[in-house]
Amino acid sequence: MVLQEANGAFLDHLKAILPAAAFAADPAGFLTEPRGRWSGRGVVVSPASVDEMSVVMGACHGAQVPVVPYSGGTGLVGGQIVEDLVPVVVSLARMNRVRGVYADENVMEVDAGVILADVQAAAADVGRLFPLSLASEGSARIGGLLATNAGGLNVIRYGNARAQVLGVEVVLADGTIWNGMSRLRKDNTGYDLRDLMIGSEGTLGIITGASLRMMPRPAQEATAMFVVPSPKAAVSLLALAGEHLGETVTAFELIHRQGFDFLEEAGLAYKAPFKDVPEWSVLMKVGLPKGQSAQGALEALFEAAGDLVLDGVIAQSSQQARDLWNIRETIPEGNRRIGSVSSHDISVPISCVPTFIERAPAIIAEIGEFRINCFGHLGDGNLHYNVFPQKGRTRADHENQRDVIKTAVHDLAHSFGGSVSAEHGIGRLKVADLETYGDPAKLAMMRAIKDALDPRGIMNPGAVLRAL
Amino acid sequence: MVLQEANGAFLDHLKAILPAAAFAADPAGFLTEPRGRWSGRGVVVSPASVDEMSVVMGACHGAQVPVVPYSGGTGLVGGQIVEDLVPVVVSLARMNRVRGVYADENVMEVDAGVILADVQAAAADVGRLFPLSLASEGSARIGGLLATNAGGLNVIRYGNARAQVLGVEVVLADGTIWNGMSRLRKDNTGYDLRDLMIGSEGTLGIITGASLRMMPRPAQEATAMFVVPSPKAAVSLLALAGEHLGETVTAFELIHRQGFDFLEEAGLAYKAPFKDVPEWSVLMKVGLPKGQSAQGALEALFEAAGDLVLDGVIAQSSQQARDLWNIRETIPEGNRRIGSVSSHDISVPISCVPTFIERAPAIIAEIGEFRINCFGHLGDGNLHYNVFPQKGRTRADHENQRDVIKTAVHDLAHSFGGSVSAEHGIGRLKVADLETYGDPAKLAMMRAIKDALDPRGIMNPGAVLRAL
Numbered sequence A, B: 001m002v003l004q005e006a007n008g009a010f011l012d013h014l015k016a017i018l019p020a021a022a023f024a025a026d027p028a029g030f031l032t033e034p035r036g037r038w039s040g041r042g043v044v045v046s047p048a049s050v051d052e053m054s055v056v057m058g059a060c061h062g063a064q065v066p067v068v069p070y071s072g073g074t075g076l077v078g079g080q081i082v083e084d085l086v087p088v089v090v091s092l093a094r095m096n097r098v099r100g101v102y103a104d105e106n107v108m109e110v111d112a113g114v115i116l117a118d119v120q121a122a123a124a125d126v127g128r129l130f131p132l133s134l135a136s137e138g139s140a141r142i143g144g145l146l147a148t149n150a151g152g153l154n155v156i157r158y159g160n161a162r163a164q165v166l167g168v169e170v171v172l173a174d175g176t177i178w179n180g181m182s183r184l185r186k187d188n189t190g191y192d193l194r195d196l197m198i199g200s201e202g203t204l205g206i207i208t209g210a211s212l213r214m215m216p217r218p219a220q221e222a223t224a225m226f227v228v229p230s231p232k233a234a235v236s237l238l239a240l241a242g243e244h245l246g247e248t249v250t251a252f253e254l255i256h257r258q259g260f261d262f263l264e265e266a267g268l269a270y271k272a273p274f275k276d277v278p279e280w281s282v283l284m285k286v287g288l289p290k291g292q293s294a295q296g297a298l299e300a301l302f303e304a305a306g307d308l309v310l311d312g313v314i315a316q317s318s319q320q321a322r323d324l325w326n327i328r329e330t331i332p333e334g335n336r337r338i339g340s341v342s343s344h345d346i347s348v349p350i351s352c353v354p355t356f357i358e359r360a361p362a363i364i365a366e367i368g369e370f371r372i373n374c375f376g377h378l379g380d381g382n383l384h385y386n387v388f389p390q391k392g393r394t395r396a397d398h399e400n401q402r403d404v405i406k407t408a409v410h411d412l413a414h415s416f417g418g419s420v421s422a423e424h425g426i427g428r429l430k431v432a433d434l435e436t437y438g439d440p441a442k443l444a445m446m447r448a449i450k451d452a453l454d455p456r457g458i459m460n461p462g463a464v465l466r467a468l
Helices: A008-017 A050-063 A116-125 A142-147 A193-197 A231-248 A257-265 A294-308 A318-338 A350-367 A395-415 A431-437 A440-453 B008-017 B050-063 B116-125 B142-147 B193-197 B231-248 B257-265 B294-308 B318-338 B350-365 B395-415 B431-437 B440-453
Strands: A043-045 A067-070 A088-091 A098-102 A107-111 A165-172 A177-180 A205-213 A220-227 A249-256 A280-288 A311-314 A345-347 A370-377 A382-389 B043-045 B067-070 B088-091 B098-102 B107-111 B165-172 B177-180 B205-213 B220-228 B249-256 B280-288 B311-314 B345-347 B370-377 B382-389
Touching: A008 A043, A008 A050, A050 A067, A050 A088, A050 A165, A050 A177, A050 A205, A067 A142, A098 A116, A107 A116, A116 A142, A142 A205, A165 A193, A177 A193, A177 B440, A193 B193, A193 B440, A220 A294, A220 A318, A231 A249, A231 A280, A231 A294, A231 A350, A231 B231, A249 A257, A249 A318, A257 A318, A257 A370, A280 A294, A280 A318, A294 A311, A318 A370, A318 A382, A345 A395, A350 A370, A350 A382, A350 A395, A382 A395, A395 A431, A440 B177, A440 B193, A440 B440, B008 B043, B008 B050, B050 B067, B050 B088, B050 B165, B050 B177, B050 B205, B067 B142, B098 B116, B107 B116, B116 B142, B142 B205, B165 B193, B177 B193, B220 B231, B220 B294, B220 B318, B231 B249, B231 B280, B231 B294, B231 B350, B249 B257, B249 B318, B257 B318, B257 B370, B280 B294, B280 B318, B294 B311, B318 B370, B318 B382, B345 B395, B350 B370, B350 B382, B350 B395, B382 B395, B395 B431
Parallel strands: A043 A088, A067 A088, B043 B088, B067 B088
Antiparallel strands: A098 A107, A107 A205, A165 A177, A165 A205, A220 A280, A220 A311, A249 A280, A249 A370, A345 A382, A370 A382, B098 B107, B107 B205, B165 B177, B165 B205, B220 B280, B220 B311, B249 B280, B249 B370, B345 B382, B370 B382
């Protein structure tokens, strides 16, 4: 199937069948990757409704013009950029209406272009919680968050993005509208196409609306930082926390001392919670129902932990809790300032995390002398395992070692049955990784489904699956 | 594609390529529906491993012989029976090994033939909970529970069957093995085929293994029955319970007085919780972490409920809790003894439940004089809305009204954006309902995916989608 560029004649055609407002966006903002690693060309169209989206897709399908869905543009794997051919970039920015809020049933229906922070605020307005939370929540839009099945901080308790969704509305490759919006908790009528669309990164259809599940707000929260003797102790502490606190553990983050050292080195302020920088620490949050002290629950856990915890701070005020979280949330900025040689978003089975952390440094040391900042969502087995130059050297000094390091880290994660993309997706950056590490039967099924639902191959070509 | 019967020559071929033990099962038990509503013919094969399953499927694919996967056989919509053509019935009964238990990470890996009660017991052995729980748990096997995305009592807290699964192993139509077993909490590498297989009722492949998510066991549980003035008050009480108790509400069941009356009429024993039989009542359970009294939490909810609750009993002992649950669990047996004209497994958005319950009786009264037992999982918007003859008449007296009643109830549920199969699936019984009420774009996608993954149409033909 030969794709066609969105040339002048095609643009004229689109302008004849869509309102002028659909072409008002400045293309510049849509045609570069957030870290500047790609830039491309494209015709940017911003439909204001699912019907206009259907018109766009119908036209592209008819002319075999590729389509790149563009949501908040915050993705880190190049899912939103095409280099080869001039595509139609369809922006969700004008589909930004909260369609309905049903507080009694903990459901909200939104256009896919609503920004995550606005969804969180609409839930808070009715005393509920929308638990998806991540660094880019001020600009990431729901459509892209679902298309990439985004993760973030609260996955241990609430699950990934897909767990927050009851239904989706999708425009298919040929412009057909699937009305899969649903406020139902239980519906066993046919294949689960909702979850097929979620995480397909715009290669099977464009999510234009979603019914989202809200949660009760925890009546009270508390935060603690515990110094642990080892990652193994941290895993045992996680299991103990489950026994004490059930599903009320909202976050459970592992932090290595390198994170603190980088904050220091990069001149980023933080309140030191301990006299000495701890080699390994855990930052955890609980959110409990009415009637029980969240601080008290963390104190009881601390007492029960015995040798698993060497020292601990339980925040006595919301300011102290913010100070602790500030450390975790500033670590990525510290990393940016130091400049990594290679960053990795891997996951392994939780009980394999200690062995992974034990083995990886030796493998990397064989490649060269590096510093490692290992931190992340231990509660999900998801580590951001990032490799940095020694002090005084830079990222550029190790240009030719980047791929070797990446392959070594990915090989090791894979050897534990792990994933080379825990929460960021495949996009265009990791297509080769998926081919290397993916199960062949799965890849063949993916290709068959792609061909069945997008026979002309116009949907985000080159993302997830190699363009044919 | 013309399917071939599993005739004598084909059986000889299977016997030549598989061990004799695969043919030891008595076919009789596999070829009738549990309520006796269908019976069929078939060759029963019981592979002992995923490799043997692959051999069976490869042979069937080569000869274009239909395959009906058979798990525990407890399904209620005829997914496990073929009438027209003699198929190969593949039983999971010999694949019944717990492959591994990882208590620290709350994961268990099992063969698909393990019985649900055995999974629950294996989790309990390591101090964990496997939360899927339903009436047939003593005989239902994991493969079928996942293939139908089973529901049950604890869905409000823990979700349907699909929410309990981290990964699956599947044998595809042509015998290819997809190793999708995974102990990962986060893995965004490619399409979500796990959830596509879960709920596809054996029409896309046979689930032969699963990685299951275990949960912490609640440190303490408590049960209460509250008399409510109306279904609307019950919905408000549900929302209030969420505000007080967060996600610790494990069950929230609505019961109408007809359920009590049928227990009486059918001579089934129960301990009356109130002097008078309540018109509407709610049976709820909470499970809390350490450090808080579960009974105390229910008392606080009772006090806060005001006019939403007319009267209440909070179980003061585990015996009293069992007595309360005995009422709910005996209602289906009461129904069986009375004999319904038509039973329905519908769901509507939770806040629409009161209006549904208000409107349905008038619609049914136009058809004839009936008694209605409306009960079910209010926390999921899932009602078992069952219609019975008046006292002194029988099911047989209303034979010609059954379809009219079913259509009226399904039409009404559909008018609220509801589902005509909340937790039982489509099987062969509800294929026409899916065609009537399903979104056309969804049905077309389902057909395209079915053709892509099972091009010869051998996988459970006639279930979910009409055989072509």
